[in-house]
Amino acid sequence: MEYVIMFIAAIFVNNVVLSRFLGICPFLGVSKKVSTATGMGMAVTFVLTIATIVTFAIQKCLLDPYGLGYLQTISFILVIASLVQMLEIILKKVSPSLYGALGVFLPLITTNCCVLGVAIDVIMKDYTLLQGIVYAIGTAIGFALALIVFAAIREQMELVNIPKGVRGVAIVMITAGLLSLAFMGFSGVDNGLNAVFAN
Amino acid sequence: MNKYFEYITNGLIKENPTFVLLLGMCPTLATTSSAINGLSMGLATCFVLICANLVVSLIKNITPEKVHIPVYIAVIATFVTVLQLILKAYLPEIDKALGLFIPLIVVNCIILGRAEAFACKNNALASICDGIGIGLGFTFALTALGLLREFFGAGTAFGLTIYPENYASLLFILPPGAFITLGFLIAAVNKVRGVSEQ
Numbered sequence: 001m002e003y004v005i006m007f008i009a010a011i012f013v014n015n016v017v018l019s020r021f022l023g024i025c026p027f028l029g030v031s032k033k034v035s036t037a038t039g040m041g042m043a044v045t046f047v048l049t050i051a052t053i054v055t056f057a058i059q060k061c062l063l064d065p066y067g068l069g070y071l072q073t074i075s076f077i078l079v080i081a082s083l084v085q086m087l088e089i090i091l092k093k094v095s096p097s098l099y100g101a102l103g104v105f106l107p108l109i110t111t112n113c114c115v116l117g118v119a120i121d122v123i124m125k126d127y128t129l130l131q132g133i134v135y136a137i138g139t140a141i142g143f144a145l146a147l148i149v150f151a152a153i154r155e156q157m158e159l160v161n162i163p164k165g166v167r168g169v170a171i172v173m174i175t176a177g178l179l180s181l182a183f184m185g186f187s188g189v190d191n192g193l194n195a196v197f198a199n
Numbered sequence: 200m201n202k203y204f205e206y207i208t209n210g211l212i213k214e215n216p217t218f219v220l221l222l223g224m225c226p227t228l229a230t231t232s233s234a235i236n237g238l239s240m241g242l243a244t245c246f247v248l249i250c251a252n253l254v255v256s257l258i259k260n261i262t263p264e265k266v267h268i269p270v271y272i273a274v275i276a277t278f279v280t281v282l283q284l285i286l287k288a289y290l291p292e293i294d295k296a297l298g299l300f301i302p303l304i305v306v307n308c309i310i311l312g313r314a315e316a317f318a319c320k321n322n323a324l325a326s327i328c329d330g331i332g333i334g335l336g337f338t339f340a341l342t343a344l345g346l347l348r349e350f351f352g353a354g355t356a357f358g359l360t361i362y363p364e365n366y367a368s369l370l371f372i373l374p375p376g377a378f379i380t381l382g383f384l385i386a387a388v389n390k391v392r393g394v395s396e397q
Contacts, residue, residue, distance in 0.1 A: 019374045021229035073302045074276035113225050113306040120302055166386045173382030181375040
């Protein structure tokens with residue numbers, strides 16, 4: 001049950017984009033169409049999960065036993081960058097259809113701070129591997145959800161006459177603010193669930 | 200000398216990374232719940248940016264074209280680690296307040312962007328000036344955003360009480376306030392610059 005609550009909390013309560021501000025660049029950049037947003041969401045889910053497992057292994061098997069904690073940032077980012085490259089090559093060979101769907105988005109993920117952010121967060125919060133995986137998948141689904149909902153809103157906004165002063169990025173930011181406000185309605189849900197199942 | 204001065208003002212106003220280039224949005228939104236936090240995040244990024252720009256411009260001739268991105272990322276990550284250790288040792292309060300966003304300076308697109316767009320084509324002095332300009336532009340934007348959010352959200356400015364907290368709206372300190380305040384700030388800057396987009 002603990003894992004289910006953690007999963008729900010990662011998707012809705014502490015939504016990675018709207019309440020923790022990780023991965024804002026792709027959130028603003030590739031949210032013009034629902035189809036591209038879905039592709040990006042899938043690619044991030046894929047990379048985030050694998051990256052969390054690999055960085056977790058590096059931290060526990062290499063950095064911790066040899067007292068190299070200060071190399072965390074530099075080793076994690078290099079691992080993520082090469083992992084993305086490697087995934088691109090493997091996908092191209094093994095599953096051309098999936099590669100076709102994710103292809104364009106894969107290189108962009110290296111600079112998506114939610115991948116590095118979650119990898120470091122899992123270590124900081126001292127999660128076990130299983131908790132880390134649940135947390136990573138939940139976070140990634142939360143990212144995809146926010147991205148797709150936002151893309152759907154922006155598609156509708158194309159049809160509206162927006163006041164001249166706020167056209168462009170300004171209205172996008174304000175819309176994101178309103179969406180974030182909506183997600184704040186979920187706050188406390190995780191504590192509530194915890195209390196219910198504790199009794 | 201004029202040319203170098205121009206590099207500095209360029210980053211501050213004409214190519215302000217936050218309001219004009221719209222880069223580095225994650226730390227901009229996440230660390231500006233107060234003016235002090237915004238200022239310290241800006242200065243931290245500024246430090247990494249200047250050092251990374253300097254080193255990238257010094258090694259530009261010996262970096263193989265094929266691996267230049269990983270090399271730049273390694274350079275940036277090194278300076279972020281240096282910064283992390285310095286903050287942990289001498290300024291633990293700031294380290295605690297900024298938390299996760301200190302290591303995340305590595306993936307701040309401003310720094311890689313400047314390495315790629317400026318430092319790998321210009322000499323060391325020009326790169327330092329560019330780093331100072333863009334870094335201060337970022338610091339200015341973060342401090343302004345932090346100040347506004349703190350003022351409307353808690354009734355204080357740099358921790359000094361301006362009006363009683365009861366009249367303030369907590370929304371501005373919470374995540375939605377970050378998006379909305381930044382949206383209006385960008386609209387205001389566009390208005391001042393006389394740009395009508397699209």
